[in-house]
Amino acid sequence: MQVVKAKGFDIPIVGLGTWMLRGRDCARLTEQAIRLGYRHIDTAQMYGNEHDVGDGVRASGKRAEVMVTTKIQPSLLSARDVDRSVKESLAHLRLDHIDLLLIHWPNPRVPLAETLGAMAKLKQEGLVRALGVSNFTVALLDEANKVSPEPLVCNQIEMHPFLDQSKVIAACRRHGMAVVAYSPIARGGAPEDAVLGRIGKAHGKSAAQVSLRFLVQQGIVVIPRTSKVERLEENIALFDFALTEAEMAEIAGLGRRGDRIVDWTWSPKWD
Template identity: 40%
Template sequence: MPNPTVTADAAGVQIPLLGFGTWQLEPDVARHMVRTALEIGYRHIDTAWIYKNEKTVGEGIRDSGVPRDQIFLTTKIWVAHFADGNLQRQAEESAESLGTVPDLLLLHWPKRTPAMEETVRALNDARARGLTKHIGLSNFPSAAFEEAQGYSDAPLITNQVEHHPYLSNRPLIDMARTLGSTLTAWSPLAQGKVADEAVLIEIGRTHSKTPGQVTLRWLVQQGIIAIPRSTRESRARENFNIWDFQLGGEEMQRISRLARSDGRLGDWLDPSFQWDAAA
């Protein structure tokens, strides 16, 4: 059975392929579900300053009893804190709220003000100060991804973006590989829409799996990190149970062909940037 906690190398860093997301989880729910996810076997937890649950995410980690060095923890710098100095202060606040230094600190969305060079250099400074082990991005189109890496002394080890069968991100996937980085998929189950997809239902029957499990398997087989979230233990267990089957090449292609021009579900991109054209 493949190791469910390790992905392909990202600039020397091993990031668990399957994580547990906490977007829109109220603090008490986040604490309970983080503990539950870690007890199930997840070893990658994702949060953000703007989610307002970093404190209880940290509590859930400690409640679980799982050694901290076995957990990969990600949080994000909000766009209002991108200026040099402000960014480092938010990084300090996040580490204090979490009760631990995160493994990965991301810029949550790209912004032109302040200048990207200033923001990326401040992110590198946060890393140099020991406020995170690694740095990366979230919601950066491929041109901005490449630009940001050009300003960064340290590797930007992932770009976390919306990604699921209905949204083609081929340019972003290719850019990540060119830069020796990775892609992390938020809303990997298209906010539940995959459950009713006939193609995924049919493939799932072949493997005795749900459409959600098929979708997550499709992602991790491409080396794409997925961070589904749930408020239910049963669903979190279902999402984790994807390591005992393999999708064939034709099945992978059928799922990829589900991409469509109107597949994006969440778009808060600054108008000074543009998403890559659909492949």
């Protein structure tokens, strides 16, 4: 599996997103993904499935090879809550460490320095290998990198061909951070797009694979979610073709639509 390197930390470029997956299905898909070659599994406290993800990781027999990410929910970003909730996450996962720990959503009521200080302490104790953020804007990235006692290796953001995230990507690269794309096939929007379908046909690939390849080819990590085992193989089969410069430019033009899918009342003011 190819990796994206950020501040000495390796992030496998294709991972499995587990939002909305639960119970035995979640554990089974996680285990099967790892057996197929996935080395990056993404979960979160808000998903309520850390226990199931942990079951799948352990059942694969390849824990040492797999990067497990979890994310702290925005209501638990005080120093005391960070310490308690992350230790609870470890208990749910039944793992001895978390590979990558992220702030899931910024919370303006809690100082970033407090949250990142508490996360850094967990890293220094050996409970976490690397730290990052999610859903951070340019201004928040600047602040976070200024106050964090430990390096921040990534920003996980909504990213797909229909949303222009060039400002945030530029900020991540300026800070030496990887970009991790959630909803990279636009939650089913990519397979329905005529441009992606036409380009996929030229390569013998699906429109979803073209959407993923468009991101991977830019060095962006993707974590597509699926509830179907057969889709696991499709979502990882991205390295036997390449998009041309003209195709990349045409797909990039779709971003002018600005189709943001994830936008909650607690979202920051987007760039």
